[in-house]
């Protein structure tokens with residue numbers, strides 16, 4: 255397969271500034287020319303549009319940077335099985351995508367770009383179709399999950415345990431998309447808050463946000479016995495294979511979820527590294543998982559858990575997770591894993607780098623492909 259990366263890059267620069275328009279145009283064209291695919295998508299398309307944009311950006315960046323594109327496409331393909339995407343849909347998508355870019359390039363689109371994109375797209379489609387077919391041999395498009403427990407830990411945060419109907423193989427640190435009965439076809443990503451377990455159960459930490467469809471349904475209108483659909487595991491946030499003997503985890507709010515899974519995995523690993531987990535919350539009442547974390551601590555003597563409270567005037571010292579790291583004079587001399595809001599991750603990473611931690615030692619879920627975890 256010949257992909258002219260130079261032409262892809264040039265043409266992408268033309269449309270990247272108007273990428274949102276491109277996606278609007280893409281879906282408009284897709285639904286008018288191929289109305290039969292409309293029913294695969296949710297009624298409100300805003301999150302979906304954002305997702306296409308991220309996927310597309312990731313593909314272009316991977317082509318440019320020579321990153322492992324096939325792994326990413328494989329995950330994307332497995333995830334798209336839950337929407338009912340079939341091989342015959344791919345040509346329609348490719349045709350509409352190129353047409354949408356051409357229409358938004360203000361007359362600067364060259365015929366050669368069409369060919370470069372169709373070549374690249376054919377490759378993408380081939381890899382995705384093959385990955386979906388292979389996956390279909392041993393995995394369902396989505397899993398039926400029964401809610402086995404639902405605990406309100408604060409006014410807005412629930413910890414929900416779900417049992418999938420079939421084995422659900424995943425790696426600690428990955429996320430799953432969930433769909434509730436209240437909002438058909440609306441999928442939202444949630445990090446799995448545990449390492450793989452013998453009982454196959456998955457734990458999710460969900461904060462209900464005002465106006466958030468799925469988060470509100472999960473937190474306020476879900477109870478044991480309810481069914482949720484679970485998409486396949488995704489994401490590459492996992493422990494570095496070359497483990498260091500000391501690991502630091504810095505969590506902000508419900509960003510604790512994937513870090514807890516990684517802490518569990520490393521605490522049970524034969525190397526038994528020493529672990530410092532800092533959980534930053536705005537108010538002490540939001541330290542929603544302290545009880546479970548203490549239980550984990552009781553089993554692993556080399557695990558230290560420190561809670562940091564940032565926004566409570568009467569709390570002393572008032573600080574974020576990374577402030578607490580400095581305050582307790584913990585030297586981040588191994589791998590450091592950070593998870594929270596994008597601002598928290600940016601700020602924390604900058605502070606770690608300023609402390610002299612090498613960039614390759616700081617791990618977070620930020621890459622072009624990471625979905626938005628902002629609750630919705």
Ligand SMILES: NC(=O)C1=CN([C@@H]2O[C@H](COP(=O)(O)OP(=O)(O)OC[C@H]3O[C@@H](n4cnc5c(N)ncnc54)[C@H](O)[C@@H]3O)[C@@H](O)[C@H]2O)C=CC1
Pocket residue numbers: 429444445461505506507508509510511512533534535536562563564565573574575593594595596597598599601602619626627628629
């Ligand atoms: N896999 C992932 O990437 C996941 C990401 N998240 C994200 O984590 C966030 C959790 O939100 P909430 O529970 O509402 O927590 P939150 O926004 O209330 O913040 C919790 C902690 O982060 C600190 N913080 C907030 N902004 C900061 C900044 N700019 N610099 C430094 N520290 C900052 C706060 O001081 C507090 O200690 C959400 O944005 C969610 O999308 C949650 C789960 C998984």
